[in-house]
Amino acid sequence: MRLGLKQLEAMGVLDIRQGDGIYVKDYVRNAGLDFLSLLLSNQEEEQLMVIVDEYFIDEIWDFWTAVFPEILKMAAHRISARDGQELAQLIKEELECLDDRQRIIELEEAQHNLVVEVAGNMIFLLLANSARPLRRKIIEVFVDTVDRDTFRQFVEAKATLLKAYADGSLTSSMVAADKYRDILRLMRHSFKAILARRGELITGPRKPDV
Amino acid sequence: MANRQVHEKVVRVIMRDIFTNKLKPGTKMPAAKELSKLINIDLSSLRIALKQLEAMNVLAIKQGDGIYVKDYLQHAGIDFLRLLFDQEADDGKGVVLDECLIDEMFEYWITIFPEMMKLAATRFTLRDLKTLMNLVDEELESIPDRQKIVDIEDRQQHLVAEVCHNTIFLLLSNSSRPMRRKMIEMFISNISDDSLRRFIEAKKILIMDFANGSITDAREAAEQYREILTANRQLVRKIMFQNEVRLAKEDDREILAVGETLAGQG
Numbered sequence: 001m002r003l004g005l006k007q008l009e010a011m012g013v014l015d016i017r018q019g020d021g022i023y024v025k026d027y028v029r030n031a032g033l034d035f036l037s038l039l040l041s042n043q044e045e046e047q048l049m050v051i052v053d054e055y056f057i058d059e060i061w062d063f064w065t066a067v068f069p070e071i072l073k074m075a076a077h078r079i080s081a082r083d084g085q086e087l088a089q090l091i092k093e094e095l096e097c098l099d100d101r102q103r104i105i106e107l108e109e110a111q112h113n114l115v116v117e118v119a120g121n122m123i124f125l126l127l128a129n130s131a132r133p134l135r136r137k138i139i140e141v142f143v144d145t146v147d148r149d150t151f152r153q154f155v156e157a158k159a160t161l162l163k164a165y166a167d168g169s170l171t172s173s174m175v176a177a178d179k180y181r182d183i184l185r186l187m188r189h190s191f192k193a194i195l196a197r198r199g200e201l202i203t204g205p206r207k208p209d210v
Numbered sequence: 211m212a213n214r215q216v217h218e219k220v221v222r223v224i225m226r227d228i229f230t231n232k233l234k235p236g237t238k239m240p241a242a243k244e245l246s247k248l249i250n251i252d253l254s255s256l257r258i259a260l261k262q263l264e265a266m267n268v269l270a271i272k273q274g275d276g277i278y279v280k281d282y283l284q285h286a287g288i289d290f291l292r293l294l295f296d297q298e299a300d301d302g303k304g305v306v307l308d309e310c311l312i313d314e315m316f317e318y319w320i321t322i323f324p325e326m327m328k329l330a331a332t333r334f335t336l337r338d339l340k341t342l343m344n345l346v347d348e349e350l351e352s353i354p355d356r357q358k359i360v361d362i363e364d365r366q367q368h369l370v371a372e373v374c375h376n377t378i379f380l381l382l383s384n385s386s387r388p389m390r391r392k393m394i395e396m397f398i399s400n401i402s403d404d405s406l407r408r409f410i411e412a413k414k415i416l417i418m419d420f421a422n423g424s425i426t427d428a429r430e431a432a433e434q435y436r437e438i439l440t441a442n443r444q445l446v447r448k449i450m451f452q453n454e455v456r457l458a459k460e461d462d463r464e465i466l467a468v469g470e471t472l473a474g475q476g
Binding site: 002003006007010011012027028029030031032033034035036037038056059060062063066067070071073074121122123124125126127129130131134 | 217221257258261262265266267282283284285286287288289290291292311314315317318321322325326328329376377378379380381382384385389
């Protein structure tokens with residue numbers, strides 16, 4: 001118990017005052033991103049469904065749509081032909097595995113990881129580690145929500161973008177990153193539209209905290 | 211009962227040794243009892259420290275096997291850096307900052323912050339803009355007080371994160387606070403009062419142009435700010451390499467570096 005409390009204190013969510021007591025801190029003001037990472041990694045599926053509601057999923061999309069294309073832009077300046085080939089191979093494999101949910105998720109993660117490695121910035125490497133459970137979650141939710149054809153279209157859009165950048169039809173990394181951002185936005189929009197049609201998207205106030 | 215300060219010191223030293231590669235990935239550390247004797251720390255404090263490092267994903271504690279150092283680049287999160295930079299802020303020694311890390315910090319911030327600004331620009335209220343403007347005015351009045359400037363810059367950056375209304379960006383802002391503060395310190399400690407004034411006034415003009423509608427496109431405003439940050443980065447780079455600013459700090463000798471101790475064991 002003591003070890004657990006010390007870890008929560010180190011994460012900035014508890015305040016242990018000797019001779020006084022243990023106080024809960026405002027995690028939004030004090031915790032770092034690894035708090036979320038740990039939260040998502042360590043929950044049972046049932047509990048995860050309570051924490052990870054559609055609003056939280058949308059926040060993750062918001063964050064990833066803002067950040068990942070910029071990392072992509074950085075990687076585009078540093079990418080080698082071999083890196084490009086490796087990325088193309090991962091996307092090709094994705095198209096061949098459209099019915100294998102687990103493999104799709106692994107391949108999507110592998111693509112993100114490759115881009116972050118190619119970007120060559122240690123801070124983004126650590127950020128990608130922190131964000132791993134978050135990005136995995138949006139990939140899972142997306143794959144589970146859209147139909148096979150829709151998913152195939154998104155993968156093909158990535159393949160087309162990569163090919164255009166590799167063969168020089170698209171020379172600007174900024175334009176390439178913006179096009180990828182458009183893909184992410186469309187993915188997010190598709191996900192929300194499907195949930196709305198199913199009546200699963202709550203448009204009212206956020207569910208109360210458990 | 212474990213001494214709180216002691217276990218934190220142990221965490222800091224081991225973290226630093228992992229970061230500086232004194233403790234390489236794959237290194238098997240001595241068992242906890244042996245380690246506590248080696249570095250002269252009570253076992254209870256050491257266990258807390260080791261568990262904390264395990265939670266941070268920089269150590270793997272395998273029951274019946276041993277304690278192994280993990281590759282922090284593959285496994286640690288951004289809060290690993292937060293703690294490292296917190297050390298630097300607290301005691302001014304212990305983190306080895308080199309030109310590469312500083313430049314990476316700038317690159318990271320130049321990439322992320324304008325995107326946060328774009329998001330915030332779609333969600334701000336006039337009151338948020340007023341708060342931001344007041345902070346910039348306070349900055350202009352505080353130019354000789356560089357420590358206050360660092361605090362105000364930090365508050366401005368965090369305000370943008372708050373206006374984003376996105377939990378992830380908020381937590382990321384918390385994670386990156388010590389690093390951002392270090393970057394701000396590096397920048398403002400190497401420029402004249404006039405240059406600092408010009409930088410703050412450039413921000414003020416950008417905010418005013420956005421507030422009065424001269425700039426309507428949030429993307430344009432954010433990209434202009436990205437250019438300002440890029441210029442700051444270039445300035446710091448130039449100073450670092452031209453003046454050969456010494457950034458490496460002396461190791462904390464209060465507790466002998468664990469990496470050195472293990473190396474001494476052969």
